[in-house]
Amino acid sequence: MVQKYGGTSVGDADRIRAVAEHVARTRRAGHDVVVVVSAMGRTTDDLIRLAGEVSSSPSPREYDMLVSVGERITAPLVCMALGDFGVPAVSFTGSQAGIITTPEHSRAKIIEVRGDRVREALAEGKVAVVAGFQGVSTERNVTTLGRGASDTTAVALAAALGASMCEIYTDVTGVFSADPRVVPNAKRLARVSFDEMLEISATGGRVLMLRSVEFARRHHVTLHVRSSFTWEPGTIVTEEDPTMEQAVVTAVTHDISEAKITVAGVVDRPGVAGRLFRALATKSINVDMIVQNISSHGTTDISFTLPRLDLKTGVEVCNELANELGASGVSSDDAIGRVSVIGAGMKTHPGVTAAMFETLAREDINIEMISTSTIRISCVVREEDVERAVRSLHDAFELG
């Protein structure tokens, strides 16, 4: 089994000893264990601050050499602590574990997991502790996989080793029907499907990184999201079970990290939208929802959401293109929020959309944009209405 421990789970020496004790317990229960660790607490932030102090534009290769160090500190510390609990353990860097990646620094993708030394360690009866978030490129340089990507390391190792389970230990007890800080009676979900988890991660649920869920789904790795503070059973993320009745709605999520741009009065001809969104993609802006009104007299309004951090750049791009697109104006709004309801059962229950709109209308909450997938409906509303929207939807779908 693979167990991944996040930054707060290994935040100090006491936490590391608690993790070691739990790994020792897992071993006594008869499991081979591969542990994947994140950097302790703020270590990576401290390294990034140092990089900013020595250079205005750090070399991407050197940046990865630097920020991969945090996990390399945690891994041997966990092994040392395991030694005190009588468990032989050996630590590996991403490179030593054979995590082979593409060469793009800071956002490398895993090409292959060799894992020979990890397998050898297991065969010798040892626990293997692997530094997460990093690998080695085909050009023999240290790479990192992007923020929070230790989950991806864990899932990739689990897939490569044929592990029965990948446990993701964190500081919450699992995946909830809504953010418990907003909805006090939110319920921990015992089980969600990969598809639901993907939608939850994509729309504001911060427990699992979207990418690691995608990886787990593609490689059929069952995840167990649980707490390293209470050690109680958490949420199992796995294949949809077609024999079971699906809950219509599983969770309500929200996200207030985005902003909206509207390009008004664009001439309505083929290629206009392509031109606009290509220009945004060139600036590495991740556009999320896009809404285009049906044209009435030859022009149209295009609205889209994007991360607030990218709003300034996004507006610049749109202004530069406004003339070429024949647009009458560009406006932006950074006081929006998105509320989503997610559930695999929606596919066969057509009434959910109506129920969602009725609930928001009852609360006098105006819907500014709508987007849907087969198992999700998202509405953009005013930021100040977001928490009220989440609570009312959570009640309306009886998730508490």
Next chain:
Amino acid sequence: MVQKYGGTSVGDADRIRAVAEHVARTRRAGHDVVVVVSAMGRTTDDLIRLAGEVSSSPSPREYDMLVSVGERITAPLVCMALGDFGVPAVSFTGSQAGIITTPEHSRAKIIEVRGDRVREALAEGKVAVVAGFQGVSTERNVTTLGRGASDTTAVALAAALGASMCEIYTDVTGVFSADPRVVPNAKRLARVSFDEMLEISATGGRVLMLRSVEFARRHHVTLHVRSSFTWEPGTIVTEEDPTMEQAVVTAVTHDISEAKITVAGVVDRPGVAGRLFRALATKSINVDMIVQNISSHGTTDISFTLPRLDLKTGVEVCNELANELGASGVSSDDAIGRVSVIGAGMKTHPGVTAAMFETLAREDINIEMISTSTIRISCVVREEDVERAVRSLHDAFELG
């Protein structure tokens, strides 16, 4: 040319930028540069503290994985800073630089320096920045070379690459005729021979590690010990120049880190000393000076010095052996100090010993033990007399 920067030289972001600027200057002067770095300031101590917090007896392999991280932080930071000065640079871990070592953790010895990637980087017009203090064992584990061993990394790389010079940058301006904190008019030495430097390092001069000087002598690597704060020329350590007149005395050193044990009334027969010092060696106690009085009526007193930190263990070993050796008693003294005068010219000037003893006698300083080499005379005196002894000898031999 190889440039090595110690912990204070890279102590913070400003220091790292200053180092990068100097490396850039060296490059503009037409030199290929390989930089070897230590960990920043207290980083290694912090890591060692963490190890102590998670485990009562850390695994040696994991300990090396952990403490090798400090240098791995400095190396990419120096590269980033070099980038800002327009100098392309690439960092390497000890393993990536091909520093192949024996497998003994925390005190591995360098077997071979492959240096292929370092050579490639130089060939591409880049500065190579190598993490000091570490290597990789023939068993593919990360090893460390012992405290302060970044100097050894630098010298080994210089030897392997055929570098014209290995510059050791530190927080002092060179090697002095005595410790300037004790002797205010101590002079910086422009040039010392390897033999002299070995004696200086062995008897209390803390600027260079004994081991790196031995390595440099064996591989004919000229060293330049200098300051990374003033950047002025420092001390050249090189082969003895037989065409030059040797200074009779070059430096006066002192050391107050040792203690003395006397085993009294030992029966005077072959094998006794061997038995005693083998037992001490088994406990990894580094014995320094040994004095055995000439036997008068079948017994003898053996006195030796050892690090104060080992005094308790040393006394235990001696007490355990006392009966077997027929000793009448074991006594110890931790208030001693050693004063040494060093000079290559001593070999041909027999009067130095007499002059040293006369000087100490004039100061009414009692000599408790004496040991000599061809270019050094050391006397053990009371600890409280050490500084006075150093000043009077420095004056007597006109080193100021």
